[in-house]
Amino acid sequence: MTSNTRPISVDDAAPIGFQKHDHENCVETALAAAESRCKEEGLRLTPVRRKVLEMLLQEHRALGAYAILDRLRDAGFGSQPPVAYRALDFLVQNGFVHKIERLNAFVACSHPGAAHSPAFMICRKCDAVAEAQSAPAKGVLGAAARAAGFEIERTVVEAEGLCPDCTEKAPK
Amino acid sequence: MTSNTRPISVDDAAPIGFQKHDHENCVETALAAAESRCKEEGLRLTPVRRKVLEMLLQEHRALGAYAILDRLRDAGFGSQPPVAYRALDFLVQNGFVHKIERLNAFVACSHPGAAHSPAFMICRKCDAVAEAQSAPAKGVLGAAARAAGFEIERTVVEAEGLCPDCTEKAPK
DNA sequence: ACCCTCTGTGTGATTTTATAACGTTACGAG
DNA sequence: CTCGTAACGTTATAAAATCACACAGAGGGT
Numbered sequence: 001m002t003s004n005t006r007p008i009s010v011d012d013a014a015p016i017g018f019q020k021h022d023h024e025n026c027v028e029t030a031l032a033a034a035e036s037r038c039k040e041e042g043l044r045l046t047p048v049r050r051k052v053l054e055m056l057l058q059e060h061r062a063l064g065a066y067a068i069l070d071r072l073r074d075a076g077f078g079s080q081p082p083v084a085y086r087a088l089d090f091l092v093q094n095g096f097v098h099k100i101e102r103l104n105a106f107v108a109c110s111h112p113g114a115a116h117s118p119a120f121m122i123c124r125k126c127d128a129v130a131e132a133q134s135a136p137a138k139g140v141l142g143a144a145a146r147a148a149g150f151e152i153e154r155t156v157v158e159a160e161g162l163c164p165d166c167t168e169k170a171p172k
Numbered sequence: 173m174t175s176n177t178r179p180i181s182v183d184d185a186a187p188i189g190f191q192k193h194d195h196e197n198c199v200e201t202a203l204a205a206a207e208s209r210c211k212e213e214g215l216r217l218t219p220v221r222r223k224v225l226e227m228l229l230q231e232h233r234a235l236g237a238y239a240i241l242d243r244l245r246d247a248g249f250g251s252q253p254p255v256a257y258r259a260l261d262f263l264v265q266n267g268f269v270h271k272i273e274r275l276n277a278f279v280a281c282s283h284p285g286a287a288h289s290p291a292f293m294i295c296r297k298c299d300a301v302a303e304a305q306s307a308p309a310k311g312v313l314g315a316a317a318r319a320a321g322f323e324i325e326r327t328v329v330e331a332e333g334l335c336p337d338c339t340e341k342a343p344k
Numbered sequence: 345a346c347c348c349t350c351t352g353t354g355t356g357a358t359t360t361t362a363t364a365a366c367g368t369t370a371c372g373a374g
Numbered sequence: 375c376t377c378g379t380a381a382c383g384t385t386a387t388a389a390a391a392t393c394a395c396a397c398a399g400a401g402g403g404t
Contacts, residue, residue: 018320044400046352065390078354085391086352101273102328104361104390119313121322132316139311141291141331144304148190149336150293156274156330159313164321216371218381237361250383257362258381276361276390346404353398361390369382374375 018121018130018163027057033112034096043094048077052087053096053108062105062122062129100129102158107131117155123163130163190293190302190335199229205284206268215266220249224259225268225280234277234294234301272301274330279303289327295335302335 034053038045045053055071056063065084072087073079088106091097097106098118109118110131119134134157136142145152206225210217217225227243228235237256244259245251260278263269269278270290281290282303291306306329308314317324 018322044352048353080355081391082393083354090352101330119308119316121313121317121320121324123322124325130320130322132313132320134308134313135311136291136306136308136329136331139307141293141304141306141329144291145293145331145333148293148302148304149339150190150295150302150331151334151339152293152331153296153333155332156328157308157313158273158328159308159317159322159324160327161317161325162323167321167323216381220382252384253362254364255383262381348402348404349400350402351398351400354396356395357393359390359392361388363388364386365384367382367384369380371380372378374377 018128018165023060027054030057030108030112037113038094043090048072048083049087049090051075051077052084053091056091056097056106056108060107060129061127062100062103062107064103064105068106098131100158101156102160103127117157119157119159121159121161121163123166124160125162125166128163128165190300190337195230195232199226202229202280202284209285210266215262220244220255221259221262223247223249224256225263228263228269228278228280232279232301233299234272234275234279236275236277240278270303272330273328274332275299275301289329291329291331293331293333293335295338296332297334297338300335300337 031050031054034050035045037043051072052068055068065081065088068088069079069081069084072084077083088097088099092099092106095109096112097108098120099106100120100122102122107120107129111118111133116133117136119132119136121130121132123129134155136155136157137145137152141155142152144150203222203226206222207217209215223244224240227240237253237260240260241251241253241256244256249255260269260271264271264278267281268284269280270292271278272292272294274294279292279301283290283305288305289308291304291308293302293304295301306327308327308329309317309324313327314324316322
């Protein structure tokens with residue numbers, strides 16, 4: 001499906017999270033993408049996992065594991081923490097979902113398919129989360145790492161602040 | 173742990189964390205700096221707070237709140253979680269200590285006094301933590317934020333990987 | 345068909361991390 | 375000294391994450 005995967009340019013780096021978009025479509029597209037990628041790679045997108053991914057795509061924001069768990073229970077799945085955590089592990093492992101460390105919460109990946117080291121903008125008012133690209137290893141941090149002999153394997157980049165809506169409403 | 177002395181060839185970008193240095197001195201200097209800054213700014217570096225800062229300076233790595241709490245108890249302070257969390261709040265608030273979101277743990281700031289948005293390198297093997305500078309708002313992320321109308325107030329930048337020592341030992 | 349193994353699921357219990365709520369103490373301004 | 379506030383100590387509880395173990399179902403080999 002992601003044959004139409006767009007190259008990530010700076011403009012395009014404008015995050016999905018804070019803008020109006022065709023939500024129905026965005027959810028369906030992403031789900032379909034996940035499905036086909038799993039088929040390709042022999043991964044098993046089981047009902048629980050699919051449900052969790054769907055939930056996270058529906059909300060365009062970070063959900064805690066227990067919020068997810070509640071919804072799973074309502075949907076008739078197991079209701080103990082490991083159920084949610086295992087599904088999340090799978091989804092994170094395979095890049096369908098990202099963990100927001102700052103919030104101990106999870107969001108669906110907005111750039112399905114693209115190899116990326118994600119960066120997030122988190123609104124401290126309304127908790128909206130938008131995903132952008134980052135290239136932390138290219139900047140000052142990368143230089144520091146090389147200088148120190150540190151091998152970067154993975155990066156967490158999370159910006160906290162005010163989203164456009166909240167800036168307007170509370171220009172304080 | 174490692175008595176392995178590496179050349180202190182330091183390029184300024186190089187972080188303090190992964191190198192041998194005069195630890196005694198570094199602890200004392202930092203404590204003194206904290207004290208004088210608190211005096212200047214009318215902040216109260218109380219015994220608990222001072223003790224916590226000292227502990228974090230001693231270890232050059234991240235400690236969880238409960239590890240800190242244990243040591244506080246041993247030192248004769250209150251032994252309930254809020255004691256540690258309150259001290260940590262104060263220290264983080266005033267820039268003496270940083271929280272490592274990835275680890276839910278805390279490290280003393282390595283660049284006392286300098287206005288900074290810190291970045292961390294975290295060794296996944298030995299948990300060593302080094303602090304470097306970052307300028308996330310200057311790069312791709314900054315561009316994305318401007319494009320989206322997002323106002324960045326604070327950033328979390330944490331790189332996970334292998335520190336020099338662990339790279340040598342387990343080149344895997 | 346069968347057995348076997350491996351992965352995923354369901355559940356109870358527990359650990360780890362963090363906050364709420366409330367009374368008491370200590371400090372500084374007046 | 376007296377008052378108001380900031381810091382502390384304690385009990386209790388919430389929130390986040392993991393452990394341990396049993397069972398179910400898919401696939402492979404025979």
